[in-house]
Amino acid sequence: MTKSERNPSWTRDELLVALDYYLDNSDDYFSPASQGVIELTAKIGQVAKALGLAGSETLRNANGVSMKLMNFRSHDPHHSTKGLSRGNKLKEVIWAEFANHPDTLKRAVSGILEITQASTGADAPFFWTDDIDEAKEGRLLTxxxxxxxxxxxxxxxxxxxxxxxxxxxxxxxxxxxxxxxxxxxxxxxxxxxxxxxxxxxxxxxxxxxxxxxxxxxxxxxxxxxxxxxxxxxxxxxxxxx
Ligand SMILES: [Zn+2]
Ligand SMILES: [Zn+2]
Missing domain, CATH: 1.10.30 (DNA Binding (I), subunit A)
Known part of the structure; x- marks a missing residue:
């Protein structure tokens, strides 16, 4: 098993859930030990499971989630404290698409979480042969x-x-x-x-x-x-x- 198979890149769906949390708590320090980050990590684990990602529920841990949140801070013009600037391109794109549209983001995330809760994991990995471009709201809503x-x-x-x-x-x-x-x-x-x-x-x-x-x-x-x-x-x- 290669490294990338053990730890697949973050999907749009997971990043949207994280960004929504970031925008609601943008002044937080996102300690991995905080209740909020722990709960968010569990939600993201459910999303990964519904998407059928390998290792799903334990794929993202609180440290990784905390880092993603700090990555978002590096894109946040309202923040003088600089966050972690390392990260992937997708995160930048998602920031550009949604940071100024928190209501659209919130609706999409609530849709994603609903699907996630209804998913038993048995429907994943689902049939994904479609060659259409995934919606900006992520794979589950697509x-x-x-x-x-x-x-x-x-x-x-x-x-x-x-x-x-x-x-x-x-x-x-x-x-x-x-x-x-x-x-x-x-x-x-x-x-x-x-x-x-x-x-x-x-x-x-x-x-x-x-x-x-x-x-x-x-x-x-x-x-x-x-x-x-x-x-x-x-x-x-x-x-x-
Ligand atoms: Zn036509
Ligand atoms: Zn259509």
Whole structure:
């Protein structure tokens, strides 16, 4: 076993949970012996477990978590005390994406922790063959987005309701119609995209038909091709310009 297998790099999901804690306690010294850091370490262990990381629960210890928190301090312009500057690129990126959007971060973290608590660990390591770009809110919420938009019962209902209203199926962004282009083979073919912001997904909720839009494969791919994912409005704007 190589060193990196024993200690895989921190994931976005784990770093988001840590950053949320940092922003709530930015004046703390983050002692590894403090109650807060100990509890945070346990939460991050649960996230690692839900992600199926090797060694999961004991993967991150309080010393490591405390160091990550001090790493965040090195990016914090409100802090005169310099933190530890060593760290990975991902942490810098996450700081840039979320430090000024604590509410979005908090919603995403609460979604991540909900999934984590519902996870038995038996669903991990989960099937991750998707080549879409992971949402900025992390892997667990990305998975929830994909599961929601691939719910076959809902997808069938969404297509049926659109067909009933419009008499055919087409991409709601670019109007591409698979049957028009590909003939019989394209009949009934279209993808579904879940429009709810990823940071607002929560495990207890059921998907409404109005949360879904029909997209052709190209448009759907472009939505997910980079972070942050495009909203439907951003996709339409890109198509119109
Ligand atoms: Zn399209
Ligand atoms: Zn999608």
């Amino acid at each position: 998975r929830m987005h994909r599961v929601r938009e691939r719910n076959s019962t809902l997808v069938r209902k969404k297509k049926a309701s659109f067909f009933e209203q419009n008499g055919h199926l087409r991409c709601e962004a670019c109007s591409f119609d698979f049957e028009n282009t590909y003939g019989k083979r394209g009949e009934g073919f279209i993808e579904c995209h879940h429009t709810k912001p990823v940071s607002e997904l929560s495990s207890g909720e059921t998907t409404k038909l109005t949360d879904l839009v029909l997209l052709c494969s190209n448009c759907h791919r472009m939505v997910h091709a980079a972070r942050p994912w495009w909203t439907l409005e951003q996709l339409k704007l890109a198509l119109s310009s």
